[in-house]
Amino acid sequence: MTLPSVSPVETGRATHLRALIDGKAKPLGALGRVEDLAVRLGQIAGARPPTYDKALLLVFAGDHGLTSEGVSAYPSSVTQAMVATFLAGKASANAFARAVRAELRVVDAGVDGELAAHPDLLREKIRRGTRNAAVESALTADEVTRALEAGARLARDAAAEGFEILALGEMGIGNTASAALIMHRLAPAPLIDCVGRGAGHDDEGLTHKLAVLKRAAARSDASAPLDVLAQFGGLEIAMMAGAMIGAASVGVPVLVDGFIVSAAALTAIRLRPEVREYGIFCHRSAELGHQRMLAALEVEPLLDLGLRLGEGTGALLALPIVRAASRLLGEVASLEDVLSGRL
Numbered sequence: 001m002t003l004p005s006v007s008p009v010e011t012g013r014a015t016h017l018r019a020l021i022d023g024k025a026k027p028l029g030a031l032g033r034v035e036d037l038a039v040r041l042g043q044i045a046g047a048r049p050p051t052y053d054k055a056l057l058l059v060f061a062g063d064h065g066l067t068s069e070g071v072s073a074y075p076s077s078v079t080q081a082m083v084a085t086f087l088a089g090k091a092s093a094n095a096f097a098r099a100v101r102a103e104l105r106v107v108d109a110g111v112d113g114e115l116a117a118h119p120d121l122l123r124e125k126i127r128r129g130t131r132n133a134a135v136e137s138a139l140t141a142d143e144v145t146r147a148l149e150a151g152a153r154l155a156r157d158a159a160a161e162g163f164e165i166l167a168l169g170e171m172g173i174g175n176t177a178s179a180a181l182i183m184h185r186l187a188p189a190p191l192i193d194c195v196g197r198g199a200g201h202d203d204e205g206l207t208h209k210l211a212v213l214k215r216a217a218a219r220s221d222a223s224a225p226l227d228v229l230a231q232f233g234g235l236e237i238a239m240m241a242g243a244m245i246g247a248a249s250v251g252v253p254v255l256v257d258g259f260i261v262s263a264a265a266l267t268a269i270r271l272r273p274e275v276r277e278y279g280i281f282c283h284r285s286a287e288l289g290h291q292r293m294l295a296a297l298e299v300e301p302l303l304d305l306g307l308r309l310g311e312g313t314g315a316l317l318a319l320p321i322v323r324a325a326s327r328l329l330g331e332v333a334s335l336e337d338v339l340s341g342r343l
Contacts, residue, residue, distance in 0.1 A: 110235030138233030151242025169312020196288030
């Protein structure tokens with residue numbers, strides 16, 4: 001496997017950046033965690049980060065063989081239907097992207113169907129959905145490698161195109177099941193703490209989902225990141241993990257959405273620990289397990305709005321905060337300049 005290396009952020013700059021922010025025309029610490037975010041952006045990009053006006057949301061789509069076991073309240077066909085909705089510009093993520101001036105493209109990582117050509121569709125299909133992880137490995141080692149490498153290439157291509165920040169979203173019926181299994185092994189955490197209602201299970205559906213995932217987990221003792229991806233999928237998760245590594249390798253920060261994208265981030269960080277500092281964790285999902293996953297990653301998200309949609313919606317809502325934080329370093333006068341009249 002060929003994945004790019006990731007350089008650590010310039011941690012030595014933190015003291016200088018903090019002093020710079022403390023000297024701005026405002027009370028000490030008055031902007032709270034926005035100041036912490038500004039320091040992080042400064043570490044990634046330098047004293048004057050980009051304005052992040054050119055932002056791209058990549059929505060990675062893929063299907064899961066586990067859905068044949070009834071782990072989702074919806075059939076796999078909804079994945080393809082929602083991809084069509086994204087491409088028609090009619091999904092929640094499309095509306096939010098327009099609101100915050102971000103471009104949106106859909107990546108076919110492994111949709112179980114053939115998609116018509118579209119200018120905003122990136123064809124990277126590895127296979128038509130994963131295998132059923134309850135009875136066999138979801139992916140082969142080669143399929144995992146190809147997905148990771150494709151994600152890294154897409155992120156680096158986006159940076160070469162001029163995008164200053166990358167947001168990650170996903171669409172895939174059954175992907176909370178795959179994400180729960182990944183969290184179970186890579187956090188690690190007890191499986192019962194990882195399994196939530198997903199797109200809308202009732203109590204009976206949740207009990208059944210947990211039973212299926214216990215069967216899947218018992219089938220393999222995989223604990224290394226590549227092995228876990230192979231055993232439990234999914235293609236969109238693996239490709240997002242690769243995208244995080246690819247973006248970090250060229251110094252581009254990544255907006256991490258909810259539970260499923262966080263599972264991809266967890267995988268990427270286990271593969272390349274340096275990736276953690278390039279990820280901006282945008283919100284705390286209402287999905288059971290996300291809080292514990294964030295704790296395992298040792299991160300505090302920007303928002304807590306009770307979201308559980310996915311699609312990158314939480315990442316898009318956090319984008320204006322990131323843009324504001326980036327301007328704190330370069331556009332706000334120092335207190336010294338204000339008091340001396342040098343404005």
